[in-house]
Amino acid sequence: MEAGSNHFMPIKKIFHSCSTQALGAGSRHRAGGRLVKCRHFLAASILLAWPPLGSSDDASLDYRPAGLAIVGIDAASRSANVELAKNTLANPASSGPSPIDNNYPVSAAEPSETVLEIPSDAQTQSTSIQAMFFSESLARQRQIYRQAHKALDDGDLRTYAQLRNSLEDYPLLSFLDYQRIARSGILDAKTIAGFDANYDNSRLTRKLQRQQLRTLARNRQWRTFIENYNSSTKNTRLRCQYAHALFETGERQAAISLSTELWLTPSSMPDVCDPAFHELKSGAENFPDLAWQRFDGAYRAAEMTLARYLERFLDARRKPQAKQLLEAYASVNMLGKQWQSRLALLDASFAEPSDKRQVLALWVKRLARQDLDAAVKLIGKRLVKNDIGSLPAAQSQLLLEELQPYVITRYALGDYNRLPAVYKKIGKPLDQKSLEWLIRAHIAKADWKKLPGMIALLPPEARDSERWKFWTLRAKQLAGQLAPEEKDALAVLADAASFYGFAAARYSNTHFRLQPQHYTLSEKDLQTLASSLHLRKAIEHFIHAEIEQANSSWAIGLREIDNQNWLMAAYLASRLGWHQQAILTAARADAWRHYAIRFPRIASDEFAQQGLRYNQPPEWFYATARQESALASHARSSAGAVGLMQLLPSTAKAVAKSLDREYDKAQLFEANYSIDLGSSYLDQLYQQFGNRALGSAAYNAGPHRVSAWLKNLRKPIPLEAWIETIRFSETRQYVQNILSFGLIHAALYNGTEPAAAGAPTADNLQEQASISRPWPVFSFIGEPEGMVKPYSQQVRRDDTT
Structure with a gap:
């Protein structure tokens, strides 16, 4: 086993790689540690960068870079899924989102506009879906499928074969056969080829091939392994086993070539690579050079555990040099005092200027983590003045541009108040990241007069975003310098259905416009969707509560159809009651104003009851569930947070105890139980901070962090200003x-009876349209005066009687 091996994906990789992983039982995509909870939801290769509600400027509101897995649902829930879908279709106005006329603005600006009734073809649409996806023949096949699955689980292959023969045209027959082959242990090439020929299912075929190769390697059947190996595979474990097989079968030249490529990976490799590496060490004449190349790469990648392990394989010439480099990294606190000797070490160790820059950046960043003030002093004294030895000017500039935003960010995470002074010491960088942190520092200081000028320094694309357009105008308003024409600009910004658009509506005393859109599925649309075998498979898996397979098949199915048809796929998922996939597919289709499928009304009774119990707006609890799990009650994060409200079991247990209620971990996957405990926890955070926005921040990042941010605040600032200064971009x-x-949610459903599970009625929408005042955008979540006070001025409700 190589030193430095670890089985945990780096945080950065978790945040940006889970876009390619299907969600399912056992999936893990959450980075624990510094940020407490990566609460964003992603499923089955859904794209990462999603714009907000109707806005192209600020890709945010449905952005979920890492996240949650959907665990399998117990067998008892399978029939419930069928009934859910059937009930949704039978009564479209009661359990699924209903259409809203796409010309209707949720606004009082034009109360005379016509409000359309729910389209009369909704029931016809449901009848078509019923016929296509819930026919009597499909119902019989589903029953046989479940029986066959049970027979396979019980090892009753005779009964399984009899049942299987009745499913020749059932979409999940391939999955059933895959499971039979995978469990049989008979994984020869002929069987796998036959499976692939029958179903042309590359995904399941690849899974069988990988299982076959693992079995062959375990049994040391190396020649058969080579015969069945696919040279195009990128699987590191299989590539290492293939190299081992080549050594074992005497193909040493090919084995050494592949092993060398694998060896030079600048990170720890899995244990299965050890046999090939052992052969490489004894068979490659230039192995000391290979050891240095890997040491070099590992060092520059900050893989120091691996670098220390590799030191033992270096020759007498290189070993002292490696030791000096390791000591230099370990004692970066001496970097300033030993500057010239460290530069000489760089010159002796690395020929390429870019490599020298990379190592110098590595040292300074480590110094910044240990002593931020010392790093700032070093940058100001050496880098700003270009005192970097033989490093070319172009590389020096790249180094400075890399380190400036790094130290600015680290200061911002700790103390905004020192940021302006630090900014000057490190050379007044003009990169977007540094400037945005500096702007936030001035927002935290309520320095409204300087803010517009600072925002003007941003690159044009950033400066023209909704975020900084809003803050340019809002700062002038707070400073009493907003010109008449700029008041109009603030009102125009209020047309955007986004956080900043809603905030602009509040401060321009105008009405925000959601401008909902709706799409009605036609018979032709349904036929188009049904033409995708994988979409049909996904629906069947969903009905059988095989959630991992459902999500994976859905993702493949979306690739089978034109992306212009993703919107109708989202509507189909919604009509079937598969809200999680409807939400994600709508985002993929850029259907930001199709609110009915993005914000379906579910668990209305429970949210309403919790609102009454804690005297809180139910919309707060709903919005939390929508953000946390995309309304998927069986969501599970790799950090262990589970359920609709994504509670950690330890938190849920403490909340249950505070309520004098029995705690049952298994019940956390039940929507009502999760809503019950999650709502109680949110209310506790509200009692602690006296503000729902702060409570939500604490729910995401932890109460201790919110307290620390409040302690760093010097004066009261508006609520939206405090939100803008939240240090973690995820939490912000x-x-x-x-x-x-x-x-x-409040705009769509306000005024309807809590018991109603559908979309707003036409009467209610008309009532909303006739409201003669602007929507108070933060009234349901902030303090009445909309100000956030420093920690010392906070009146925490749990401290009062």
Whole structure:
């Protein structure tokens, strides 16, 4: 086993790689540690960068870079899924989102506009779906499928074969056969080829091939392994086993070539690579050079555990040099005092200027993590003045541009108040990241007069975003310098259905416009969707509560159809009651104003009851569930947070105890139980901070962090200003989402009876349209005066009687 091996994906990789992984039982995509909870939801290769509600400027409101897995649902829930879908179709106005006329603005600006009734073809649409996906023949096949699955589980292959023969045209027959082959242990090439020929299912075929190769390697059947190996595979474990097989079968030249390529990976490799590496060490004449190349790569990648392990394989010439480099990294606190000797070490160790820059950046960043003030002093004294030895000017500039935003960010995470002074010491960088942190520092200081000028320094694309357009105008308003024509600009910004658009509506005393859109599925649309075998498979898996397979098949199915048809796929998922996939597919289709499928009304009774119990707006609890799990009650994060409200079991247990209620971990996957405990926890955070926006921030990042941020605050600032200064971009976006989602839900459903499970009625929409005042965008989540006070001025409700 190589030193430095670890089985945990780096945080950065988790945040941006889970876009390619299907969600399912056992999936893990959450980075624990510094940020407490990566609460964003992603499923089955759904794209990462999603714009907000109707806005192209700020890709945010449905952005979920890492996240949650959907665990399998117990067998008892399968029939419930069928009934859910059937009930949704039978009564479209009661359990699924209903259409809203796409010309209707949720606004009082034009109360005379016509409000259309729910389209009369909704029931016809449901009848078509019923016939296509819930026919009597399909119902019989589903029953046989479940029986066959049970026979396979019980090892009753005779009964299985009899049942299987009745499913020749059933979409999940391939999955059933895959499971039979995978469990049989008979994984020869002929069987796998026959499976692939029958179903042309590359995904399941690849899974069988990988299982076959693992079995062959375990049994040391190396020649058969080579015969069945696919040279195009990128699987590191299989590639290492293939190299081992080549050594074992005497193909040493090919084995050494592949092993060398694998060896030079600048990170720890899995244990299965050890046999091939052992052969390489004894068979490659230039192995000391290979050891140095890998040491070099590992060192520059900050893989120091691996670098220390590799030191033992270096020759006498290189070993002292490696030791010096390792000591230099370990004692970066001496970097300033030993500057010239460290530069000489770089010159002796690395020929390429870019490699020298990379190592120098590595040292300074480590110094910044240990002693931020010392790093700032070093940058100001050496780098700003270009005192970097033999490093070319172009590389020096790249180094400075890399380190400036790094130290600015680290200061911002700790103390905004020192940021302006630090900014000057490190050379007044003009990169977007540094400037945005500096702007936030001035927002935290309520320095409204300077803010517009600072925003003007941003690159044009950033400066023209909704975020900074809003803050340019809002700062002038707070400073009493907003010109008449700029008041109009603030009102125009209010047309955007986004967090900043809603905030602009509040401060321009105008009405925000959601401008909902709706799409009605036609018979032709349904036929188009049904033409995708994988979409049909996904629906069947969903009905059988095989969630991992359902999500994976859905993702493949979306690739089978034209992307212009993704919107109708989202509507189909919604009509079937598969809200999680409807939400994600709508986002993929850029269907930001199709609110009915993005914000379906579910668990209305429970949210309403919790609102009454805690005297809180139900929209707050709903918005949290929508943000946390995309309304998937069987969501599970890799950090262990589970259920609709994504509670950690330890938190849920503490909340249950505070309520004098029995705690049952298994019940966390039940929607009502999760809503019960999650709502109680949110209310506790509200009692602690006296503000729902702060409570949501604490729900995401932890109460201790919110307390620390409040302690760093010097004076009261408006609520939206405090949200803008939240240090973690994830938490900042999270809180903005909660406000926006809750507002949209309230706008769509306000005034309807809590017991109603459908979309707003036409009468209710007409009532909303006739409201003669603007929507108070933050009234349901902030303090009445909309100000956030420093920690010392906070009146925490749990401290009062």
